[in-house]
Amino acid sequence: MPGYPPADHTVRDFLTMNGTEAESYRRVCCFIDALFHRTDEILKTFDSQWGIEEVARQFRICMTTEQTMEGHNDFRKSFYDDVVRIAKERLAADQVCLL
Secondary structure (H helix, E strand, O other): OOOOOOOHHHHHHHOOOOOOOOHHHHHHHHHHHHHHHHHHHHHOOOOOOHHHHHHHHHHHHHOOOOOOOOOOOHHHHHHHHHHHHHHHHHHHOOOOOOO
């Protein structure tokens, strides 16, 4: 079904995998943990002199530049690919961070 913004397929597919409620909860917890981890890594590459408003503005620009009805830019795709990869690694670990 077309819409805007376009779906982040990697995220959707990861979060909607079949499983029990407990498995889904663990998956979401790992995803959120990975999301904050990856975001923190990205933000550390930004100019340390920027205030929070400029950091937020620049992050949004990175996530939306050249976005079209058909798809997202390479930065956003790569960002969410990394988040899902990290989430899968954490999900496979012995200890899972639960919210």
